[in-house]
Amino acid sequence: xxxxxxxxxxxxxxxxxxxxxxxxxxxxxxxxxxxxxxxxxxxxxxxxxxxxxxxxxxxxxxxxxxxxxxxxxxxxxxxxxxxxxxxxxxxxxxxxxxxxxxxxxxxxxxxxxxxxxxxxxxxxxxxxxxxxxxxxxxxxxxxxxxxxxxxxxxxxxxxxxxxxxxxxxxxxxxxxxxxxxxxxxxxxxxxxxxxxxxxxxxxxxxxxxxx
Ligand code: IMP
Numbered sequence: 001x002x003x004x005x006x007x008x009x010x011x012x013x014x015x016x017x018x019x020x021x022x023x024x025x026x027x028x029x030x031x032x033x034x035x036x037x038x039x040x041x042x043x044x045x046x047x048x049x050x051x052x053x054x055x056x057x058x059x060x061x062x063x064x065x066x067x068x069x070x071x072x073x074x075x076x077x078x079x080x081x082x083x084x085x086x087x088x089x090x091x092x093x094x095x096x097x098x099x100x101x102x103x104x105x106x107x108x109x110x111x112x113x114x115x116x117x118x119x120x121x122x123x124x125x126x127x128x129x130x131x132x133x134x135x136x137x138x139x140x141x142x143x144x145x146x147x148x149x150x151x152x153x154x155x156x157x158x159x160x161x162x163x164x165x166x167x168x169x170x171x172x173x174x175x176x177x178x179x180x181x182x183x184x185x186x187x188x189x190x191x192x193x194x195x196x197x198x199x200x201x202x203x204x205x206x207x208x209x210x211x
Contacts, residue, residue, distance in 0.1 A: 001025055001026060001027055002025070002026045002027070002076065002077070002078065002210075002211045003026065003027045003028075003029060003034075003074055003076070003077040003078070004017075004021065004026050004027070004028045004029070004077065004078050004079075004080055004211075005029050005030075005031060005034045005036070005058065005062075005074060005077050005078070005079050005080070006028060006029070006030055006031070006079075006080045006081070007031050007040075007054045007055060007058050007079060007080065007081035007082075008030060008031065008081075008082065009030060009031060009032055012167075012187070013082070013196070014028075014030050016191055016196060016197065016200065017080070017200055019191070020191075020197065020200045020201055020204060021200075021204060024204070024208070024211060025211070026211055031058065034071070034074055034077075035070055035071065036058060036061065036062070036071070038057065038058070038061055040053065040054050040057045040058075041053075042054065042083070044083075044097065045097065046097065046135075047083045047084065047085065047097060047133055047134070047135035047150070048083075048135050048137070048148050048150070050083035050097060050135075051081050051082055051083040051135045051136060051137035051148060052081075052137045052139075052146050052148065054081030054082075054083070054137070055079045055080060055081035055137040055138065055139035055146060056079075056137075056139050056146055058079045058081065058139070059079040059139035059140075059141065062074050062075060062077065062079070063075065063141075063142060063143075075141060075142075076141045077141060078138055078139070078140060078141065078207055078210055078211070079138070079139045080136055080137070080138050080139075080203065081136070081137050081139075082134055082135065082136045082137075082196065082199065083097065083134070083135050083137075084099070084132065084133060084134040084135070084195060084196060085097055085098070085099030085100070085132070085133060086099050086130060086131075086132055086133075086168075086169045086173070087130060087131050087132075087133060088116065088120070088128075088129075088130040088157055089127070089129045089130060090120060090123050090127050090128065090129075091116075091119060091120075095116075099168070099169070100168075103115060109167070109168055109169065109171075110161070112169070113161050113169060113171055113172045114161075116157060116169075116172060117157065117158070117159065117160065117161075117172060120157055125156065128156040128157045128158075129154070129155075129156055130154075130155055130156060130157050130173065131152045131153060131154050131155065131195070132152065132153050132155075132169075132173065132182075132194065132195040133150065133151075133152050133195055134150070134151050134152075134194075134195035134196040134198070134199040135148055135149070135150045135151075135199060136148065136149050136151075136196075136199040136200060136202070136203040138203050138206065138207045138210075140210055144210075147203065147206045147207065148203075149199050149202035149203040149206055150199060150202075151194070151195040151196065151197065151198025151199030151200070151201075151202060152195050152198070153175065153182075153193055153194055153195045153198070154175075155173050155174055155175045155176070155182070156174045156176065157172050157173070157174070158171075158172050158173070158174040158181060160172075161181075161183075162174075162180070162181045162183065162184060163180065163181045163182070163183025163184035163185075164183060165182075165183050165184065165185060165186065165187065165190070166182050166183040166185070166187075166190065170182040170183035171183040175193075182194070
């Protein structure tokens with residue numbers, strides 16, 4: 001059976017990819033489950049660049065492992081990696097690829113969200129447009145090609161944080177079709193419409209011939 005290694009340590013993302021790939025005859029492992037622990041510098045300027053940097057770094061790490069390394073069993077694995085973030089149109093698409101690092105990695109999302117709402121003070125509904133973006137990169141085994149797939153969900157930045165589900169910027173991301181923020185959706189509802197769900201379903205189609 002083929003193996004897919006997903007470059008994340010986030011349990012929620014692992015759950016989502018397992019749900020979406022459930023009908024494929026593949027084993028899906030997180031980096032940790034595969035015994036991979038490397039630091040990767042995400043210095044790309046776009047979501048695509050960062051996702052490719054991560055997927056290819058892990059694929060190359062596996063490729064360079066010796067025959068007697070425990071990683072040798074993953075030489076034919078497909079490596080997936082994602083990069084995601086929030087783009088706010090009025091703020092010239094900030095925080096964008098810096099979404100996790102915005103105001104510092106250790107700053108709480110209560111503070112980051114309050115800051116973004118404050119930066120939009122006096123801005124009308126129509127100009128509060130924003131989107132979550134997710135790009136998934138898939139690196140083929142060996143020296144193979146890398147494919148990417150982008151998913152987005154359009155919304156608006158709210159006037160106050162609402163909802164306790166989700167994470168990060170979810171409490172300020174209002175989706176007009178649902179009449180609530182993504183932090184007020186159940187995980188199942190969010191997966192059906194989210195940037196990550198769309199990108200994962202797209203990459204699944206793109207890599208099915210590799211599996
Ligand atoms: P990463 O791609 O896991 O590094 O995530 C980048 C950052 O984008 C996260 O830390 C969040 O700040 C933000 N982000 C990405 N997707 C979501 C989402 O679905 N909800 C809320 N915030 C998100």
